[in-house]
Amino acid sequence: MASASTVKTRFLIISDTHSDQPFRQPMPKADVLLHCGDLTMIGKLDEYQSTLDMLRDCDAELKLVIAGNHDISLDEEYYGRRGKWMHRRGEYDANMPALAKAMWTGEKAQRAGVTYLEEGTREFTLTSGARLRVYASPYQPEFCDWAFPYNRHEDRFNTGKHVHPDATRIAQNPIPDFPGVDVLMTHGPPMGILDKTSRNEPVGCEHLLRAARRCKPRLHCFGHIHEAWGAERVTWNPNTDLDDDWKKHVVAVAPMTVDEAEIAEKKAAFVDASSSSLPLEFGKETLMVNASIMNLRYKPMQAPWLVDLDLERTVHGVQ
Numbered sequence: 001m002a003s004a005s006t007v008k009t010r011f012l013i014i015s016d017t018h019s020d021q022p023f024r025q026p027m028p029k030a031d032v033l034l035h036c037g038d039l040t041m042i043g044k045l046d047e048y049q050s051t052l053d054m055l056r057d058c059d060a061e062l063k064l065v066i067a068g069n070h071d072i073s074l075d076e077e078y079y080g081r082r083g084k085w086m087h088r089r090g091e092y093d094a095n096m097p098a099l100a101k102a103m104w105t106g107e108k109a110q111r112a113g114v115t116y117l118e119e120g121t122r123e124f125t126l127t128s129g130a131r132l133r134v135y136a137s138p139y140q141p142e143f144c145d146w147a148f149p150y151n152r153h154e155d156r157f158n159t160g161k162h163v164h165p166d167a168t169r170i171a172q173n174p175i176p177d178f179p180g181v182d183v184l185m186t187h188g189p190p191m192g193i194l195d196k197t198s199r200n201e202p203v204g205c206e207h208l209l210r211a212a213r214r215c216k217p218r219l220h221c222f223g224h225i226h227e228a229w230g231a232e233r234v235t236w237n238p239n240t241d242l243d244d245d246w247k248k249h250v251v252a253v254a255p256m257t258v259d260e261a262e263i264a265e266k267k268a269a270f271v272d273a274s275s276s277s278l279p280l281e282f283g284k285e286t287l288m289v290n291a292s293i294m295n296l297r298y299k300p301m302q303a304p305w306l307v308d309l310d311l312e313r314t315v316h317g318v319q
Contacts, residue, residue: 006310007130008274012060013305015187015223016292018070019047020300021054024267028306031126033060036223036291037068037138037187043147044073044091048103056112062124063114065104067138068187068224069146073100074138078147120173121181130311135181135215137173140188140224141205148187157211162242167207175211178283182311184212184220191246193253194228194290206246213249214242216283218273218309223292229302231256231271231289233280256287258303268306275310 012030014022016038021027035055040047048071055063067074072086076097084092093099103109104116115122117136124132139156142149150156155167163169175184188205189195190212195204203225212220213236235252237244258269273280273287280287287307293300 005313006275007126007128007313008276009126009128009130009132009309009311011183011219011305011307011309012058012268013221013289013291013307014293015221015290016068016226016294017051017054017300018294018298019050020294022267022293022304023300024264024303026267027058027304028266028268029059030306031061031128031130032132033058033063034183034185034221034291035063035065036185036221037066038070038223039065039067040071042086043071043079043096043100044087045096045099045103048100049108052103052108052112052114055114060113061126062132063112064117064134064136064185065114066117066136066185066187067148069140069143069148071100071138072147073097074104075147076101078149082145117185121176125314129313131314132183132311133181134183134185135175135217136185138187140186141203152205155207157205157207158214162210162214164207164210164243175215177214178216181215181217182219182309184215184217186220186222188224189222189228189290190220190288192250193234193288194222194230194232195225196228197225198227198296209246209249210242212286213237217286218280218282218311219287219289219307221289221291221305223290225290226292226294226298226302227296228290229292229295231269231287231305233273233285233287235285238284263303266306268304270306272308274308276308279310
């Protein structure tokens with residue numbers, strides 16, 4: 001059982017819904033819902049509305065959402081550059097970024113119980129007294145000139161002293177050091193972890209992996225690479241040399257097995273990483289989750305993830 005200083009907390013994790021929803025309905029109840037981006041196919045207002053409608057029907061106290069590369073109108077800089085081309089079939093509107101942002105931060109989102117996160121760190125307190133610290137970012141290495149891109153030689157996640165000598169620092173909101181974050185919530189995966197394409201090529205971000213090792217969150221969830229759906233429990237290299245080759249950042253990987261019968265029962269793939277089962281060693285291990293519900297053919301055939309974790313109890317939290 002969770003100790004007096006911690007609270008067992010259930011997370012429902014989804015990503016890459018692309019205006020659709022998981023094929024098993026309703027989704028299971030959770031304390032916190034995390035949507036890791038690609039809310040739409042191409043960032044249209046009716047697509048956003050469909051996703052908000054789906055999230056409204058989810059039973060969770062806290063619903064946190066980030067954008068992804070397909071949510072082009074939520075990236076104002078990108079939309080100014082590519083919007084006329086991407087929305088060339090009568091859908092282009094110079095005010096679309098403002099309208100999209102208003103939808104996700106205004107009354108419609110509030111009615112759905114949704115909190116939209118831009119890049120950076122936020123802290124929340126649940127009614128259970130659990131404290132949740134989340135770092136969120138919709139950015140990923142440039143992919144076919146879609147939204148929220150950065151070049152592979154650019155480091156968006158590390159502070160100056162932690163940037164690799166061969167990289168260019170562009171971080172505006174770097175990921176905090178351990179123990180400042182419980183959950184990393186990014187659209188793209190870190191390099192080498194649940195990031196392989198159908199051609200077996202790892203396409204995650206080395207700089208994000210470096211930052212994740214420095215941060216050592218309890219949970220790092222993402223999507224983007226549909227065919228890499230899954231969960232792994234990783235053990236970080238304990239030395240302090242962040243200039244290691246990226247393959248040395250992780251010293252052990254334990255894939256999480258899934259039970260199809262349990263998925264059918266729970267309507268999700270379930271992992272108990274709380275003190276009720278095999279608790280994570282915070283500062284040594286991270287549960288990595290690729291929660292893309294879409295398969296490679298954009299069919300919503302992959303299950304959400306349901307994860308139990310222990311979070312620290314706030315000083316004034318309730319029992």
